[in-house]
Amino acid sequence: MTREPTKTGNHPRKETDMASNAEGPADLRAWLTGCVAQYLRRPETEIDPTVRLADYGLDSVYALALCGDIETHLDMRLSETLVWDYPTVDELAAHLEELVAAQQPAGAR
Amino acid sequence: MTTIEAVSAYLPPTVVPIEEIGERLAMDPKQVRTFRRFYGLSEVRYEPEGDLAQLMLNAAGKLTSLIGRESQVRYVLQARTLQTVAPYPENPLHEVRQALGLEHAVTFAVTQHACASGLLAVHLAGELLAADGDPDALALVFAGEKAFTPTAQLIPNTTFMGEGSAAVLVGTGSGHDRLLGYATRTYGQFNAGLRMTAERAAEFETIYQDGLAEVVLAAVQRAGVDLADVHLILPHNVNRLSWVRLCKQLGYPVDRVLLDNIAVTGHCFCADSFINYQTALELERLAPGDRYLMVAVGLGATFSAMVFEH
Numbered sequence: 001m002t003r004e005p006t007k008t009g010n011h012p013r014k015e016t017d018m019a020s021n022a023e024g025p026a027d028l029r030a031w032l033t034g035c036v037a038q039y040l041r042r043p044e045t046e047i048d049p050t051v052r053l054a055d056y057g058l059d060s061v062y063a064l065a066l067c068g069d070i071e072t073h074l075d076m077r078l079s080e081t082l083v084w085d086y087p088t089v090d091e092l093a094a095h096l097e098e099l100v101a102a103q104q105p106a107g108a109r
Numbered sequence: 110m111t112t113i114e115a116v117s118a119y120l121p122p123t124v125v126p127i128e129e130i131g132e133r134l135a136m137d138p139k140q141v142r143t144f145r146r147f148y149g150l151s152e153v154r155y156e157p158e159g160d161l162a163q164l165m166l167n168a169a170g171k172l173t174s175l176i177g178r179e180s181q182v183r184y185v186l187q188a189r190t191l192q193t194v195a196p197y198p199e200n201p202l203h204e205v206r207q208a209l210g211l212e213h214a215v216t217f218a219v220t221q222h223a224c225a226s227g228l229l230a231v232h233l234a235g236e237l238l239a240a241d242g243d244p245d246a247l248a249l250v251f252a253g254e255k256a257f258t259p260t261a262q263l264i265p266n267t268t269f270m271g272e273g274s275a276a277v278l279v280g281t282g283s284g285h286d287r288l289l290g291y292a293t294r295t296y297g298q299f300n301a302g303l304r305m306t307a308e309r310a311a312e313f314e315t316i317y318q319d320g321l322a323e324v325v326l327a328a329v330q331r332a333g334v335d336l337a338d339v340h341l342i343l344p345h346n347v348n349r350l351s352w353v354r355l356c357k358q359l360g361y362p363v364d365r366v367l368l369d370n371i372a373v374t375g376h377c378f379c380a381d382s383f384i385n386y387q388t389a390l391e392l393e394r395l396a397p398g399d400r401y402l403m404v405a406v407g408l409g410a411t412f413s414a415m416v417f418e419h
Contacts, residue, residue: 061140061143065139065140065143067147068142068143068146068147080353081357084354085357
């Protein structure tokens with residue numbers, strides 16, 4: 001609640017980098033892992049997709065920034081509690097894949 | 110039994126979008142967008158020409174049930190977040206007391222629960238009046254402050270502060286709203302407030318939702334009602350996310366939390382729940398007999414909840 005106000009501003013990756021389109025579930029998962037790694041300032045190889053993001057120290061500020069990045073990336077509006085409801089990369093990716101699939105026309109699935 | 114006789118709220122006319130404040134405070138625009146998108150914050154009210162005394166008097170001026178009953182007012186309390194609200198030797202509280210003809214009233218401020226001090230002041234006022242034993246005696250509680258410095262305009266990563274005020278007339282007789290239960294808990298390890306270390310702030314974030322839920326459930330229990338019987342929650346206006354998460358945790362419908370003012374007032378220090386009370390009446394969201402909760406959190410850190418029957 002009282003962390004430095006410029007924390008997200010220090011994020012090294014540009015927003016436009018985050019917003020490049022993923023092409024499938026594996027890409028979405030990889031993109032998510034990349035985003036989380038960037039926010040945590042860790043190599044992607046250190047991000048275990050089954051570990052809760054909060055356990056890595058991803059606080060609410062980063063959680064909401066991540067949520068905003070996902071909204072931009074997928075061009076959809078998401079629940080503000082997304083990262084609390086789906087707290088790991090695996091859970092988050094699976095949920096987002098369902099949302100993306102639900103948005104596709106039936107013939108495109 | 111403590112009762113609320115009347116509440117009046119005042120919001121200044123100057124509307125400032127959060128982007129304008131964010132730019133002034135050199136905030137990252139992305140963070141401001143997060144505040145708007147996920148916290149539900151949009152604008153706040155400022156009164157550039159008015160001082161704190163004027164802010165308080167503007168609320169008191171709408172408290173029509175005080176007119177003609179000034180001699181019954183035994184206590185005047187100012188609930189405030191900031192310990193210093195005016196340069197020495199100014200004393201806005203005494204200035205207001207004089208302007209309202211209440212020089213006879215015992216007058217003091219309550220600050221130690223920070224933004225939860227408004228509920229503490231109502232509780233204290235009721236306890237003092239009950240101890241005196243005069244059923245006609247009243248107490249006047251003020252809440253709301255000037256967002257006059259950068260640290261009073263923003264709680265980093267949490268909310269923007271706005272200017273707005275409330276005057277609350279408290280009694281022990283047959284008031285409009287009966288206080289049924291009050292619960293409060295202070296976690297002293299977070300007493301550094303805005304100067305907490307990153308580690309301590311992370312710890313506070315971890316306990317925040319459970320701390321909020323605990324006092325809500327404790328207040329409801331002390332009131333002898335079930336949470337399901339609570340018709341409306343009059344929340345703090347810190348941000349929308351806190352309430353969406355709390356409602357999920359408690360299984361309480363979020364549409365029964367009055368979130369309408371978050372976008373238009375921001376967080377008005379100790380005044381939020383009282384400003385929301387007036388809005389609830391204007392929107393006809395409280396009917397006679399309805400039970401409702403006022404809930405507040407103060408940095409430092411104090412969680413408080415009060416159950417009333419309208």
